[in-house]
Amino acid sequence: MNKSVLSILLPVAVLLVVYFLWDGAVLLSNTDIFPRPYQVFLGIGELIQRGVLLKYVVASLFRVSIGFTLAVLIGVPFGLLLGWFRPAFLAFNPLIQILRPISPIAWIPIAILWFHVDDRAPIFLIFLSSLFPITVTSIAAVQNIQPVYVRAAQNFGLTRLDLFRRVIFPACLPQIITSLRISLGIAWLVVVAAEMIAVNSGLGYLIIDARNAGKRYDLVVAGMLMIGLIGLILDLLIRRLERFEEVKWGYFGGR
Amino acid sequence: MSSAKGVGLAVVLWLVVISFLHATLNLGVFAPHKSTAEAAFRVGFLPVTCHLTCPVTDFINKQLSGESGFEPIRFQAWPELKEAFISGYLPATFILAPLAMRMREDGVPIKIVYLGHRDGTAMVVHKDSQIFHIEDLRGKTIAVPNRFSNQKLLVVKALKDHGVQPDEVKILEMAPPDMPAALFSKAVDAITSGEPYMGQAELDGYGRVLYQTKDVWPNFISCVLAVREDVIRNHRETVQKLVDGIAKSGKWLDQTMDHRMEAADFVSQYYYNQNPRLLRFVLSKPPDRVKYTNLALRKNDFLEIEALAKETGVLKGKVTFEDYADPSFVPPNNSLQPYAWEYQK
Numbered sequence: 001m002n003k004s005v006l007s008i009l010l011p012v013a014v015l016l017v018v019y020f021l022w023d024g025a026v027l028l029s030n031t032d033i034f035p036r037p038y039q040v041f042l043g044i045g046e047l048i049q050r051g052v053l054l055k056y057v058v059a060s061l062f063r064v065s066i067g068f069t070l071a072v073l074i075g076v077p078f079g080l081l082l083g084w085f086r087p088a089f090l091a092f093n094p095l096i097q098i099l100r101p102i103s104p105i106a107w108i109p110i111a112i113l114w115f116h117v118d119d120r121a122p123i124f125l126i127f128l129s130s131l132f133p134i135t136v137t138s139i140a141a142v143q144n145i146q147p148v149y150v151r152a153a154q155n156f157g158l159t160r161l162d163l164f165r166r167v168i169f170p171a172c173l174p175q176i177i178t179s180l181r182i183s184l185g186i187a188w189l190v191v192v193a194a195e196m197i198a199v200n201s202g203l204g205y206l207i208i209d210a211r212n213a214g215k216r217y218d219l220v221v222a223g224m225l226m227i228g229l230i231g232l233i234l235d236l237l238i239r240r241l242e243r244f245e246e247v248k249w250g251y252f253g254g255r
Numbered sequence: 256m257s258s259a260k261g262v263g264l265a266v267v268l269w270l271v272v273i274s275f276l277h278a279t280l281n282l283g284v285f286a287p288h289k290s291t292a293e294a295a296f297r298v299g300f301l302p303v304t305c306h307l308t309c310p311v312t313d314f315i316n317k318q319l320s321g322e323s324g325f326e327p328i329r330f331q332a333w334p335e336l337k338e339a340f341i342s343g344y345l346p347a348t349f350i351l352a353p354l355a356m357r358m359r360e361d362g363v364p365i366k367i368v369y370l371g372h373r374d375g376t377a378m379v380v381h382k383d384s385q386i387f388h389i390e391d392l393r394g395k396t397i398a399v400p401n402r403f404s405n406q407k408l409l410v411v412k413a414l415k416d417h418g419v420q421p422d423e424v425k426i427l428e429m430a431p432p433d434m435p436a437a438l439f440s441k442a443v444d445a446i447t448s449g450e451p452y453m454g455q456a457e458l459d460g461y462g463r464v465l466y467q468t469k470d471v472w473p474n475f476i477s478c479v480l481a482v483r484e485d486v487i488r489n490h491r492e493t494v495q496k497l498v499d500g501i502a503k504s505g506k507w508l509d510q511t512m513d514h515r516m517e518a519a520d521f522v523s524q525y526y527y528n529q530n531p532r533l534l535r536f537v538l539s540k541p542p543d544r545v546k547y548t549n550l551a552l553r554k555n556d557f558l559e560i561e562a563l564a565k566e567t568g569v570l571k572g573k574v575t576f577e578d579y580a581d582p583s584f585v586p587p588n589n590s591l592q593p594y595a596w597e598y599q600k
Binding site for chain 1: 258259262266269270273274276277280281282302328329330331332334335338339341342344430432433435436439440455459460461527528529530
């Protein structure tokens with residue numbers, strides 16, 4: 001069997017096994033609470049029929065897109081700056097290291113007090129969740145540049161701006177893109193928690209709402225499934241960035 | 256760097272498209288009519304029967320005059336609702352009575368202006384359990400909605416009335432929507448919160464009612480209507496309109512069983528997103544499970560709550576009825592008639 005057939009057959013086989021294990025476990029335990037897989041698919045059907053699934057997916061994607069973009073726009077330049085100017089790094093690094101380990105969920109009360117309960121609060125939480133991984137990787141990327149690149153460039157008489165634009169930034173790009181991929185994953189992870197605030201749309205809200213609605217665990221699992229599938233699609237999309245010529249060298253032993 | 260330009264363009268395009276979709280589908284920014292005459296007066300609520308008068312007032316107002324004057328904002332849990340009130344986002348909210356009193360103690364400018372309901376809480380145990388009397392709760396685990404909930408004080412009162420010391424049971428906090436599943440899986444021995452979550456455990460066949468509020472603490476108050484002090488100063492008429500609306504919709508709800516069943520239908524559909532069967536059940540079986548009349552603020556009711564709250568450490572006892580309540584909005588007895596309105600499906 002050739003590789004491409006295997007790469008489809010194997011995952012499908014695993015998914016089928018999981019499907020039947022799940023179904024069997026629900027049947028065997030005779031539980032009244034946990035849904036069977038087909039009930040989850042019916043639940044997804046119901047959400048589509050009610051016209052809320054598209055709305056909720058759009059709401060979650062909107063918040064993640066805005067929060068994540070803000071984090072990139074601020075985190076990358078800030079990280080590069082700190083990586084390049086040692087005094088700035090010394091000044092800001094302790095603060096970053098203190099803020100970094102705080103879970104975005106811990107920020108929920110603050111987010112409500114500052115931004116009330118409209119879209120800004122979840123966007124803020126998603127922004128925070130992505131900002132620190134991006135900043136820290138950007139710092140490390142500059143600090144880890146091989147000194148020979150910089151010296152060679154200086155021997156060619158590059159100005160500071162050119163040095164930054166033509167040597168440092170391209171050299172850091174592969175690591176930055178990897179960090180974007182990881183932090184987009186985190187941002188999508190956080191969207192559920194962020195939407196537990198009283199916003200009235202989004203996949204996270206769908207899960208909370210289904211809990212409020214009584215025995216609708218089929219919709220809870222439907223929400224989980226949608227989050228997983230969209231997370232997969234997002235990851236596939238951002239991985240395309242790694243294929244560009246400008247960054248390919250970073251992955252295939254170009255140094 | 257043509258690929259960089261391509262990526263940049265794609266990102267910008269994506270942001271524009273997703274923002275446009277979100278604005279259209281969820282925010283209704285491009286919807287044709289949007290009354291911007293006056294900023295909406297937000298009222299916070301949770302999807303529980305203790306807060307039923309909030310959506311009912313909104314719905315009937317809209318049906319009668321096309322405009323509610325209020326914007327009910329649904330929350331999922333107490334902490335978020337409390338924070339939204341403290342931050343000033345909500346000028347008014349339905350809230351647990353002891354929580355409102357405690358917030359006053361902590362310096363939040365909150366005033367209780369009216370009740371939301373009376374009764375409407377049960378304690379439910381698993382149908383297979385050996386708990387048949389309140390005394391049988393010794394050594395068991397009981398889930399309550401919040402440490403500042405009157406449900407917790409109710410548990411303490413019930414236990415003490417039956418000679419059980421509160422430290423002989425384990426009381427833990429749990430979000431009410433999670434309670435039926437916790438009881439089903441026997442993670443806890445007993446659950447108590449506002450409806451419809453208790454009714455759900457009963458309706459689904461694994462819960463058995465140990466007590467209703469009327470058995471332990473008749474005319475029990477779980478939630479009250481509270482507003483910010485600056486709102487009382489600056490928007491007296493709006494607060495009065497809200498209190499009158501709640502009084503009228505409460506009377507409407509208690510007028511006939513048909514009204515209650517109609518409310519169960521439109522509130523399930525438009526506000527709570529719950530199964531109408533569930534609300535129909537808790538609003539009718541038995542009919543005095545929860546009541547929406549007799550909602551005036553009575554000092555003695557609150558003194559009773561205060562005493563229990565001080566005993567259990569929920570309140571420090573720094574504030575009095577005059578600090579946390581403002582009964583001046585309570586309509587004079589029988590001066591208001593129920594809403595004259597019938598539901599047309």
